[in-house]
Amino acid sequence: MTPSAYVLEYHLVNYRRTWRASALSTLVLPLLTMLGFGLGVGGYVQADVDGAAYLDWIVPGLIASTAAQTALGEASWPVLSGFEWLKVYFAQATAPLRPGDILGGHLAFMMFRVLISVAAFLLVASTFGALHSFWALAVLPLSVLIGLAVAAPMVAYTASISSDSYLPIMFRFAVLPMSLFSGVFFPIESLPGPLRWLAYALPLWHGVDLTRAATLGRALGPAGLWHVLYLLLWCAAGWFLARRRFQRRLVF
Template identity: 40%
Template sequence: MPQMTTSATTALTATDVLTARLPALREFGYWMRRYRRIWRGTVVISVANPLLFLAALGAGLGKLVDANHSGHLAGTPYLDFLAPGLLAASAMQNGFVEGAFPVFQSSRSRGNYPAAAATSMRPGDILAGHLLFVAFRVLLSGLLFLAVVVAFGVVRPARALLAAGPVLLTGMAFAAPLMAWAVRVDRQSRLNGLYRFVVMPLYMLSGTFFPVGQLPHWLRAVAACTPLYQGVALTRSAALGGGDAGAAAVHACYLLALTAAGVWAASRSYTRRLNS
């Protein structure tokens, strides 16, 4: 018994030392404790949604598409084309949901952010801890989606692991800029409007459901500038293979640059908001 007590005390002390040296882990721990209450529901949704989409659109509508031998798919079965696109689009949606509404609520006067800022934690620590949790949620949902895709036989397990990186990049490319904006938004209706009039239309400009080559020429250039198009192209290349390495590098650099810009903007927004 004394040995067990000593070991527990040592472990607790090590944890305390780690969180003292990395205050962002305290903020991350707060979000993880909240997540423990709802994780079962989110796991079910993360599995049920791709299962329904792939069964209805991929296995159902896909038979009609494949029967007509669309030249835009270059011989790729529609289910194989659709699954990586839905995977990237799901990462975008998760990045928006996790990076917009929780940040807005937390930045209110009775939210988590002002309470954390009243301690020794700096705005940068609060941001870093929350970003770490958002990355965890995007990656976890992406891995569950990939498990369904593998079960459908669209992607091999090894390829699924390669696609996890693009999924995380896509989600964070949306989440980081959104966090920079959401922390300063004064009305939730603005977040709802952004989702309805900006995020949702991106599905039609990303190559998720149909190749971008089917769009008018002028609209293809617009689509190529959107982050979801970049995420879909990178995810599809990683999941299916056979893509151009140079193009994949461009897609990855685009998403990394957008994420970095979002983190930089968020650090300034959080400092202004929480120090005001």
């Protein structure tokens, strides 16, 4: 096993003791989301959206948003806890583990949590008949890409603060707007020009477009490659910044 794998094992062992606390919400939240947004709001949307029924159109956006929200949740308070409260990172750093090993193992666990959440959402969505292609299975690796693209920069931010009072600021002024203006609930073409370009710059819109193409069985062509490369850029930049912050805080 690699050093990062041992860190991942540590988080998995902890999760084995606490998974019951999140198991119900992992299944119930997708169901409530499908009922509330897909059927509730969708019941008032009579026309198709981009050639698809509103339920079928919104489900991939909700899946991508779930991947991002799960990753951001795991990359915020748990990471701050590792530095400030439980100080698990410092304990791991006293073992023969480098900051990159600690970061890599924890990010791997975050992607594990993303996979579980998205798999549950896919299961619920399939019961509503909202998946129209075998390419929907590609949503699982895509969710990891989406999750890492937002989790790595978030870890870098969390590793730069010393109080959790800064986390609500990030969620209120960055995460919430990203969730609202990334094509999850309505096409970004309806946004004014400046907001539309902001959506293009955010990683979630690229994930939403990829996920929507997969669940609806649509080909994106060169645009799909652009989406993937842009998300990989966010992953690489986030990893670089997060590793620098871990190095500064854990190496004396």
